[in-house]
Amino acid sequence: MSEEFKEKLRKYSEGTLPEEERTELEQELEKLEAYQVYVDELMEREDHLSEHQEVDLSNGKSKGKGKSKRKSASAREKGIIRRGKWRARIANTFTVLAAFLAFWTISGIITAVFYSTGGRGETYSDVVSSAVAVSRPNTIVHLSSNAKFFFRMEMSGKLLKQIGGETVDVGSYSTPFLLGLGGVGKFSWTDERSGGNYYFQYPETAKNSGSLRSDGVEWRMLEKLHEGTVAEAYLSLDRLYTTDELLKKLEPLNLLPVWFAADAGQFSRERFAGTPLGFPYTPLWHADDMKVTKISEEKSGWFSKVTSSSSVSPAVESYGDGALREENFMDTLRLMQQHKKISNNVAPFIDLDESISYLGEHGVKLYGVVVTGPVKELLKLREDTWISNIRIGEVRLWNWRE
Known part of the structure; x- marks a missing residue:
């Protein structure tokens, strides 16, 4: 040859x-x-x-x-x-x-x-973690990405919950990507209860069904828990509240608010909203929200240089800035709407178009909140008239700092 x-x-x-x-x-x-x-x-x-x-x-x-x-x-x-x-x-x-x-x-x-x-990997990670945070009460995921051959990538990370004074590992999440197309994600919970078997009651639905205080078993369960434990509680409210109104209610309590359930229209009015839509107490800041504070350049060769920058997120009052929190929630939903195929693989039960339209017209109103803290502090809520129902979630040994 x-x-x-x-x-x-x-x-x-x-x-x-x-x-x-x-x-x-x-x-x-x-x-x-x-x-x-x-x-x-x-x-x-x-x-x-x-x-x-x-x-x-x-x-x-x-x-x-x-x-x-x-x-x-x-x-x-x-x-x-x-x-x-x-x-x-x-x-x-x-x-x-x-x-x-x-x-x-x-x-x-x-x-x-x-x-x-163009920061595609970071954007896709932001969309996935945002979809988890708004559809799974008191659950966040920190993702890491692993680019593979043949145009594939896999994102995975631990599912975390705030229980008392600690962030605890409750499972893992992974999702595949083929270029810009996300695959169906997989939730792997360490305990089946962590997967969201708790729910809120919408005020009008609870009143019409006569089940406004159908939580006697939950309170008795709370009474039997040892005083040296902390727990997660899903609180349904007696009416719709703005974020500022609800934060003022929570401020005097020795409890930590971690997640808010928002009224998204007919979807939220089902008697047992097992898959509610809401936002975490700590806002989900995105790339557009960050403020650049410092930019530095360093030469790395004859004709090249490395540029680095540092940025900070907006400051938020612990029990205030309701308008800022609500706008951050809407920005998060709009980001998910821009990448709807990816979002639907994480939370297929959420109608983003309908929810964004309803929230834009009626404003962000809250009908439930997840709080966590000492069991003895949760028991003090029994007589509060602004709480219509309670469901007890995760329980851990004492880890609370006064």
Whole structure:
């Protein structure tokens, strides 16, 4: 095989051979394949002939030295052909392997460039973590991404809850990506109760059904818990509150608010809203919310430099800034709406368009809140008229700081 022909094969496998030369080479390869088929048939006939000659020799019917010489020459020819066949097979194998390795490397480069360009990876991570935070009461996830070959990426992280004074691990979450298309995520809970088997009651629904105080079992459960424990409680409210109004109610309590359930229309008015929509006590700041405080540049070579910056999120009063919190909630929903396919894979039960439209028209009003703290402090809420119902969630040993 000439070096010129080898070079054409290499360019052909890389896809860089001009169209005219590619057509000629493919025609030549078809001829070689036809030649190979002919050679195989020829070798089979010669093998068959050799077997008959051996039979003749064993019966004493040899025709002499001439035939012996022809047989020896034929064996040499077949050996040469066989070696040629194996060389061709090995060459084809290496060509296919080289093409596969080239595609593997190129796909890895394209994958890394795609997810890093324009902050796509960070945006997708923000969308996924936001969807978890607004659809799963008192649950957040810190994601890490792992770019793979063939344009794939996987995001995964621990699911965390605030129980008392500590953030505890309650499970894990993972979701695959193929370029900009997110796959269905997987929640793996360490305890089935952590997966959201608690609910709130919408005020009007509770009144109409006569189940305003159907939480006697929950209070008795709370009474039986040891005083040296902390718990998570889902509180349903007697009416709709603004964020500022509810924060003022919570400020005197020795409890920590962690999540607010927002009225999103008909979706929230079901008697048992097991999958409510809301926002965490600590706002979900996004890239557009951050304020850059410092930018620095450092040379890393003759013609290159590294630029770094530091930024801070807006300051929020512990029991105030309701308008800022509500606007952050709406910004989060709009971010999810821009990447609806990804959001729907995390929280398919949320109608983002309908919810955003309703909240934009009626404002953000709250009908439930998740709080956590000492059991003895939760028991003090029994006589508060602004609480219509309670559900007890996770319980842990004492970890509270006064």
